[in-house]
Structures are given as C-alpha cells and as structure tokens.
Amino acid sequence: MRRFRSDRAIAALMIAPLLLLLAFCYAVPFLGVAQWSVTLPEPGVGQYAILLTDPLVQSVFVRTLRICLVVTLVSVAAAYAISVVWVRGTPMQRILVEFCILVPFWISVLTRAFGWVALLSNRGLVNTWLQSIGIIAAPLPLVRNEFGVIVGMSHFLIPFAVFPIASAIRALDERVLLAARGMGASRTRIFWTVFVPMTRSGIIGAALIVFVFALGFFITPAILGGGRSVMIAELIYLRIFQSPDWGLGAAISVVLIVAVGVLMALLFRLVNPRQMV
Template identity: 50%
Template sequence: MTMFKNGGGRSAIVWCIFVLPLPAFLILAYFLPMMGILSWSFTDPVPGLQNYARIAEDQTIHLLFWRTLRICLTTAVISVLVAYLLAYHWILGPPARQRLIEMAILIPFWISVLVRAFGWLILLRPKGLINENLIALGIITEPLAMVRNEIGVVIGMVHFMVPMAVFPIAAVMRQIDPRVIQAARGLGAGSVRRFIEVFLPLSMPGVIGALFIVAVFSLGFFITPAILGGGRVVMVAENIFVRMLQTANWGLGSALAAVLLVLVVGLIWILSRIVRLDRLL
C-alpha cells in the first residue's frame, strides 16, 4: 500500500509539473479572454441580441463576409494547386530537387508575415519592380493594378499559405505504398494514367485537408489584406479590428468575432468528418 501511495503521489507531482501548465495556460490565455469577448457581444451596448440581429440584417456586413469567403476560397484553391506540385517533387523527385524544394518550403517560415507583405508591396505597386521591368521589356505600356485590390491580397496570402498546404499533402503522399504504383505499371498503365487513376485518388485526403487548413487560416488574415489591400479590400478580421479599436464598437466587433469563430469551428468539424486528421500529420 505504501509503494502504491508513493507511486500515486509521484504521478500526481509529475502530472502537476508537466501536464497541468499547458491546460492552465490555454485557459488563462485563450479560454477566459474568449469568454469575455463573447460576453461583450451579448451585453454591449445593452444586454440582448441586437448585435447578432444587425449582422443578420446589415447588407454591408453580408458583403464583407462574402468577400472574405471568396478571397479565402481563391487562396485555398491556388495554394493547394501550387503546394501539390511542390509536395509531389519533394516526395518523389531526385535528392537534389528534394533539397531545393525543402529549402523553398522552410525558409518562408523564418520571415515574418509583415516583412512578406511589405516585400510584395514593393514588387507589385505601380512603380514596383514587376511593373517597371514589364514596361522596360515592352510587354505593357501602363502599370498593372496589382495592389490595393483583391489580386494583391490573394498573391500575398497564397505566398504565406503554400508552405502550410505542402505538409498535409506531403504527409499523405508519404503513406502511399509504392507497390501500388508498381502494380499499376505492371498492368500496363502509363505514367499519366497511373497518376490520374491511382496516385491522385490516394493523395486526395491530403488535398482536402490542405484546402480546409488554408481556408481556416485565411479567415483570420489581417496584416496581409490591410497592407496589400490598402483599405479597399477589407476582410472580417480587419473589420473586427477597426470596430473594436478605432470606433470602440465593442459589441458588434465581438459578435463578428463570434461568428468568425463559429465558421472556423464548423470547417474544422467538417474536415474531421471527411478526413482522418491523423493522416495529415
């Protein structure tokens, strides 16, 4: 009994030291502030559901959400297409190509989103490097409008999201048994047919997972749309910032944050019902 009690006491100490800090941190840093924000959506400026009623009735807010969803969907599709190509060569390419792609995937994680956004602003602005070079080569006569619009926002978001989309796709590709591809080859299937009928269907869980992951992250984008959109392409996250910190409309800003949170949780739930999340790791 003494050994059992001592063992139980040591387990409790280990649990308190190594396990308890994480949930405690999550509660203090995320759960309690989130509950406070949700309470503002029901109590500011007066108790009730008026903030959610305004979201349901205000056409401007509807356009804001549709713009956000459109940009997120465009970003997700383009990011996954580029990420699939990178993941394919990263997993199946020769060693030299694998190392090059690995560097291209990992190095962007070392650069802050703010630096990336300003870098794209320098490249895409009317007197930026891209427009000046295109004009010098005679390809265009007037600068292309690539900033302060959705084009610039999508370019910046895709650049940020492609590395994140690569990992779930690559994780699924690594789990594909090479013997299946060899069997298809032995049955006479050409390279294109092997890819379309065998490899692509087997890698689809990674594609679907990457689409949802990119969409979830894109819903909360703030810095990139604010810089490359120039105030003309306002997404939900930027609108929440403006309402809460510039116009002091805490109630409506909190209600918008709550709706955005419900969208994110809904997307994650749908992803968990379609794809086994452990396959994306």
C-alpha cells in the first residue's frame, strides 16, 4: 500500500510541470479574455447581451452552426467510406488509402486553401475545364461563398474523422457479421443493420471531433469565403484587430471556448478515448 502511494506521488510530481505549463498557457489567457468580456468598454454583462440581440452576431452564429453541421456530415460520411476500405480492403487498397490519409498532414492548411482557390475560382482548373468541353457557358461560383468554405474545411477534416471510425471498425466482432450472413441477411442489410450500429461509437467520436475543429476554423473560411461567409473565428479577429471592439470579441471567444468544452466533455462521456486511437 505504501509503495502504491509512493508511485502515485512520484507520478503526480512528474506530471505537475506539464499541468502548470498548460495552466499558464491556456487557463491564464482564458481568464484574461473572460475579464475583458465583462470589463470592456465598461463593467457589466452588456457584451453578452449584445450576443443575444445583435442581428449581425446572430447571423454569424447561425452561419457557423450551419456550415459546421454540413461539414461534419460530409466529413464523417466520406471518412466512413475511406475507413471501410482502409480496414477491410485488399493490401494494395490499404496502402493507397493510408498514403492518401497521411499525406494531407504534411501540407499546411494555408497551402491547401490556396490550392482550392486555384481549383475552384472563376479562372480555376474546374471552371476552365467545364467551359472547354462545353458543359457550362459561364464560370460557376465555387468560391467566395459557403460552398467553397465547406469543400475546403471538409477536405482538411476528413483525415481526423478517419481514425476513430477505423478504430471502431477494427474492434468489430467478425463473428456477428458471419452470424447475420448465415441467417440469410443480404450484404446491404448487414451493413445498415449490423455493421453501422456496431461502429456507432466511432461515428459519434468522429462527428464531435470534426464539429469541434470546424467551430474554430479561421484560415480556410477567410480565404475560400472571401469575406462573404464570415464564421465565428473570423468575427472574433475582426472585432479584436479591426473594429476594435475587444469586449465583444472577448465575449464571443468565451462563448466559443465554453461550447467547445461542453462538446469535448460530451465526447469523453459518450466515447472511450482509447477507442479513438
């Protein structure tokens, strides 16, 4: 018993510097931002009241929620298909899929955003190709709108959604699928009534991870949205650095951080973190 307590004390001492560093780097700045939200430009909760009454702020929150939900749906659906091939495909398919999953992590978000601009702009590769073969007469508006933002964000977030889903698929008991097949169920029915429900934890984990990441996106919406699809993170930047309205920007930041904290708590409550590795 004494040895056990001694080991716990040593472990606590070893992890204490990391906890102190995290507190200094995250908790202290957050407390400072929270203080701004109730002291600037004057003491009170007036900035939080603006969040509930200002049409501009409300429209940004609604747009952010809409884009995040669509991006989550697209990313999780694509990641599920990729994960099935990665886990249950042929060796060559697995190598190819693994390569396609890992390569995006080597490319910066800024480079990827400008890559999509080169593809989707009015004079980009997609519009130029569609016009050259006569499918369209005028360029399609594929950037500087929500469509471009959704495409860029989904492309960035799909690899993050693959890992929890693939982990859930690997943990699937193959005997259950064989039993369903032996009882005469078709492949389609097995997939929708057995395979998908048994990987629900991975789907939930992937959806929450993607949604949390999407809430704080800044670079991709700023470049592909062209200022026409402002999301929460960009609104915070505008209020802090361009308006300037530090109190309102701080209030929006606090709301965003609290929302992310609630979602992360929900993630760890619904899904075992070990299942997402």
